Amino acid sequence: MNLLKQAIIEKGKALSDEVLKVDAFLNHQIDPVLMEQIGKEFAERFQREGITKILTIESSGIAPAVMAGLQLHVPVVFARKRKSLTLVDNLLIAKVHSFTKGETNEISVSKDYLLDEDVVLVLDDFLANGQAALGLVDIVKQAGSTLAGVGSVIEKGFQPGGDMLREQGIRVESLAIIDSLANKQISFREE
Numbered sequence: 001m002n003l004l005k006q007a008i009i010e011k012g013k014a015l016s017d018e019v020l021k022v023d024a025f026l027n028h029q030i031d032p033v034l035m036e037q038i039g040k041e042f043a044e045r046f047q048r049e050g051i052t053k054i055l056t057i058e059s060s061g062i063a064p065a066v067m068a069g070l071q072l073h074v075p076v077v078f079a080r081k082r083k084s085l086t087l088v089d090n091l092l093i094a095k096v097h098s099f100t101k102g103e104t105n106e107i108s109v110s111k112d113y114l115l116d117e118d119v120v121l122v123l124d125d126f127l128a129n130g131q132a133a134l135g136l137v138d139i140v141k142q143a144g145s146t147l148a149g150v151g152s153v154i155e156k157g158f159q160p161g162g163d164m165l166r167e168q169g170i171r172v173e174s175l176a177i178i179d180s181l182a183n184k185q186i187s188f189r190e191e
């Protein structure tokens with residue numbers, strides 16, 4: 001997606017060989033015009049899948065997921081990373097390991113919002129080692145819903161998450177795939 005790649009080049013910053021900072025439009029400040037285009041792109045790619053719900057994870061997945069939900073006219077559910085006062089029972093829970101933080105956390109979603117008849121698109125901002133996506137896929141399975149696929153705004157193709165999901169037969173759509181951040185230079189995979 002050219003508009004996204006342009007934003008990554010102009011506003012993104014490789015903090016190291018592994019980490020990309022995109023606080024200017026996705027992870028802190030949000031560019032709604034770009035998010036709208038991202039939502040349209042996801043909707044177009046998954047329009048024939050009969051999606052009834054989008055599942056993402058707080059907080060940076062919410063903006064692109066809401067824009068995709070707006071286009072597909074389906075509700076968006078976000079998994080919570082922290083304990084909530086109101087979300088206490090009837091929960092679907094999965095463990096998500098963060099290699100960067102070196103810790104494992106539980107994410108949770110209410111059973112009220114994911115039903116066995118749902119066809120679910122899992123969306124997130126980044127796809128790196130794939131642990132967040134795997135946790136969301138696990139929750140879709142626990143709910144008995146059908147998984148339509150996984151969408152990521154930015155996939156770091158040099159990390160194993162995307163290929164690991166594809167090898168499991170999951171459809172993965174990434175709007176920009178970064179092949180390398182070596183020497184703090186951002187390079188994209190040719191499509």
Ligand code: 5GP
Nearest residue numbers: 018019020022126127128129130131132161
């Ligand atoms: P994974 O579980 O695929 O390893 O990582 C997914 C999560 O880690 C994303 O939801 C994102 O919040 C965060 N993440 C991983 N790599 C990066 C990165 O290079 N930049 C930013 N901003 N977030 C990242």
